[in-house]
Amino acid sequence: MPTIIFQSPDGTTQKVEARIGASAMETAIKLGVPGIVAECGGAMACATCHVFVDPQWIEATGVAEDFEAEMLDDAETPRQERSRLSCQLRMTEELDGLELTIAPEQ
């Protein structure tokens, strides 16, 4: 199973295993990684699973586009170049070791 390393706003780092096909958000919520709220459960409707993708991974994940980008434009933590909604990051073997920093305000 691919792993994800989450850096939470409180400074803690958590390494978790993800199901293939599950989103990074879903993985975090189910295991209680602090900092991800995700009220809408992954429908791209609330912008409360905002993360910054580590520079070395941004090519693999791609950047936010269309609806996701518009949601992020007004997210609680200002959008950055490597901002993504983690509900839109589907886990694959290729993303094993993905590093994400959780935005401080959701």
Next chain:
Amino acid sequence: MSEAGDARSHTSVLIVGAGEAGLGVATELRDLAFGGHITVIGDEPYPPYQRPPLSKGFLEGKEDEESLALRAPAFLDEHEIEVLQGRRVVSIDLADQGGTATLDDATTVQFEKLAFATGARARELPVPGASLAGVHTLRTIEDAKQVRSTLVDTARLVVVGGGFIGLEVAAASRRRGLEVTVLEATPRLLGRVCAPPLSDYLMKRHAAAGIEIRLDTSVVELVGNVDGQVTHVRLADGATIPADVVIVGVGALPNVELAEKAGLECGRGIVVDQAGRTSVDGVVAVGDCAEQPHPNLPGQRLTIESVNNALEQSKLAAHVLTGSETPRRGVAWFWSDQADLKIQIAGISDGYDAYIVRAESTRLTVLYFQQNRLIAADVVNNPRDFMAVKRALGEGRTIDPERADDLTLSLKELLQGQA
């Protein structure tokens, strides 16, 4: 976590109902460093799961049972949240402090504090034939699994009720190529929850996608064949429509019976204050089953069926149970996915006295005002407007209704400087 196992005979907090609201109370109690024993009892044989995808991604096969789960078993273990699945609480006796719950296997659980999170059930269609095979409501995983297996590509689907669930199922099914008819008894879609511009817009878009929508149309009977399988829907004007599958989405009824028998004040739902306190000390009610003060209409009450409401109420109620000061409630919001239409609602529009429409080709925003103050917005495919209004409501800001339809300015710009 136990699966229909034995409940402890004594618990600190008993939570009746294992949905979003019930589990929400449990997790919030732990976030507040509550150290007592927590027992959550749910009558469905599944770990606590998310309902919204049942009429969306789950129905379309994009999500499975595992992805629906709210939390991993490891999370529940780690937070020492005992979840009893497939068990029903049949009665509750309240004492001066705490009380005793009796379960369907006649075991009893004594508790110090109690939370009702009993949810709501789908309203059945009050006509002959409502229990024929092929007729479904959509509320639980079991319902959704049945619907998913009967909705084959050649099925003719009739949806009774032009509300959120009905329209979500209709849109998803039409996208798959099914022949879909929606029957709505009132003059417009979503009539109970929005103003006419959104109703009209959805009507137009769904009709353009090939869904046949009939308004002002009442169903008087569901007709079946000798095998007890639905074949037709009979309308009030005598006409019949062929149907292989009928989905009934005509609203939900809060589950209040248990609370009512226990002596709690109930109306449509279990009556609570802003923070979820019921008429009995030490007992809270949260989520779809709770009837709360109306945010816009003093003296009136309402039930709100949404994930956001379940989470906000459970957060406040957990504070009540631990005797902590209750935080400020977040802005109410809701979403619905209907094929390529993403609907987002911020605030509660009920009680509005004016609305203003901002429309551009494939986007729609309806802003609701009460006495010139912004109270809500319905937004289709326009996430920036949704986010702007949600934030404005949270900060107590408004916008000038006189300028609100000026499309040369973004909502964000219109909100500026009016804090």
